[in-house]
Amino acid sequence: MKLNNRYSIKGNSLMFLVLLVSNLLFFTVVSAQGEDQNWHLPDLSEKFKSHPKGIFVELADSIPIRGTLYRIRVPKNWNGILLSDLDYYKSADSQRNVKLLEMGYALSGTKRRPGRMKAYDPAHEIHDIISVLDIFEANFGKPSKTIQLGCSGGGTITIAMAEIHPDRIDGAIALCGATSPWMANTHLDALFVLKALLAPELPILEIPLKGAEMQSIAKDWENVVKAAQKTPEGRARIALAITIGQWQAWGGKGEAPVPNPNLNNTIELQNSMYESLVRLLPNRGTFGTTMIELAAPGQIKGNTDVDYREFYENGNELYKKTVEDLYKKAGISLKSDIKKVNNFPRIKADASAKKWWSKPGRTHIGEPKIPFLRLSTSGDGLVYPAMVKGYEDLVVKNGYSKLFRSAYVNRWGHCTFSVGEWLAAIETVKQRIEKGVWPNTKPKELNRLAKKLDSNSKAEYFEFKTVKKYNRTWVPDINDFIGE
Template sequence: MKFLSALVLSFLAVGTCRVQAQPASALAPLVTNQRITHPAEGATSEHGDLGGVPYRIEIPAHWNGSLVVFYHGYSYVPFGPELDRPLTSQETPEYNRGYAIAQSAYSRTGWALEQALPETDRLREYFVKQYGKPKQTFVTGGSMGGALTMVTMEQRPEVYDGALALCGRLGPTDPPMQQRFSFRAAFDYYFPGVMPPLVPTPADYMDSDANRAKVTAALKSDPAKARKIRNLMRLHNDEDVAHMISYIGFIIADYQQRAGGNPFDNRDLVYNGTDPDDSASDNDLNDHVARYAADPVAHQYLVRNVTPTGKVLKPMLALTTTYDPLIPAATISSYPQMIAAAGFSQNFVQQYVKRDGHCTMSGEETGRAFDELVNWVNHGKQPKAGLLP
């Protein structure tokens, strides 16, 4: 099954998602369902559909003339209704500091990089046409939105002054997704029949409370095996294992459908880490786990979406928690290495907050990080890597 139209393919290049700038006239499709309100004196809130894609623009009463483009994260369902809700703790700090916010809902759910990049750039162009060129433009986003922030900064440095990636899926998509697939295969060995088939995963599979409950019950039925899969996945508790196994099933199905086949392969993987005191457990898993081959064409979809270059020409600050079950800090360490290899370490800083959970930094912490970024952009004071001050 082919999911990428010729138009979308024009935005892609091997190794990365490439957004090609177009004339403003070509990026001005009919705005429909437009609703402009003024929630406070001097403030403007614009909602509508741009080329059929829901969007929001929020301009505070004390607008400083600058813009923050915000990317939302991975979503199971259409995101449009979320745009009618109040700004989140990832957006409110910037808004309260006088920045306008522009956000697109994306025309597809799931790992929608190939939709989100051009559609959000089209919204930015629309903002410029409607409200004038901003004094400065920043980009930020959380989770998958952090990955989109990364790609945007690599591809559009002429547009953006700086970036804040929050709990982002930084670095190449392929290695951590292959790891997630391998975890599901290991779970299926320890607890056969609990989850649906892995290749192909049913297209209608959903991450749900019911599926998490099934995984939880299986883990409780055999604490020894539960400990092995927990150790392998480096998770703190069975609740996190249940969440991740259920969630992984959905994203595997999403990627398989988008790629038109199975992009995952664990044939050459040597599993380790199920028991820190004994190799016998690892040996048993390697001897018996099901092995799957990737479809080469499908695998290239995973590579395209996305493999960054490390070419970061403007300041980029990344913020994560110390324990993130969905995007562990260890899985994003390759990106600073890529940036260093490309010769741009001076433009990237990684910081953390001492907290468990995915994207659980507070609004106050997000605001402090954003202040650091703005100070870096405007005054050249690079933040210190490590704990968020």
């Protein structure tokens, strides 16, 4: 282990000594007369690292055995609260994290491991985060409060931490966090509709992450969807795929190609569906669910028991209105197309994959045991916001509503939150931990709080119109656990 990249400590036997050092750093004054009191300890009173935005102690090293890189920073004005983030290692100098240090928060986290794309396992990432929490406590003592937070994959493990490690954290904030098996099957459904109605010959499973074959498949799918958009029938079927799949009509990577559509305007909404879809079709930039497919032994995606008529009925009401308008204008039967999708050859998930994803930390069951705030951007084309509805319903069913809140930001993209929006979320969970009741989490109040904490930030929390019911909630049962 390295302290501040200058003072090296070898061997676990010195952990206790390091803890004493940290206590001296933060809670005692070392005088010139006190040298004989701690002659056996390294003098770290001058080891704070200077930074343009503040002064802090830093630990940056790798976790023994696993080798995952981690980073810890504790400011001189530490308020006793630790913010733990899966992706802190690389984001430590971001505007957001430097500001949090200025505000007195300690921060810690890891760097994502090499090979993650082909060997993804959120349970292992949780193990890494727990290890970093252990290292933090051994060096700096137990924080007064620990809040686990993170975006994307960091949000995924945050949800799990709230459910299975309430002994290690006091609060949780998951931003654009996926439940991997849910996400995989939500991704499957829209593509399955497109395959059934537009391109039976094109693959939708086990698509390579890169290479000539990937590029060929991507081009073929792009050509199919672009051709469909030129006909009334094709436009109707694109809208049907988005609606059944519960994908966002406005969401994706990069810059938004069109303004956020008026959901009551059929032409605007359908065009936005198309523009989003062409950016979410299989290609090198949409590797998220391929990564999930590669994680487990066997295929997690499946739809053998799905009734796509029911899935359509569960969709966003305004999306359905657009679908019905388009089908009427095209002069084709919506009922017949849904029947065709229902009759198309199905995909069976492997029991081995279900067994693997059933393990704690790899999926979520809707039982947060500490205050938990879940945030999403409305224009997230990677981690579908509809999943939050599925989680909310599980939380209500399981009786954990007092511990859970959700909020949405009106913005295109995945994890595109402003600094102020992050700070408002952190302050909200902090207040819930300290007072035992949730402060106001309505959009107006969250926006006011975001502006108060960072006046230069955008603050765009809003009331989000979501799906009637999320289609792909999956909670493992005994057969899943034993692999039958």
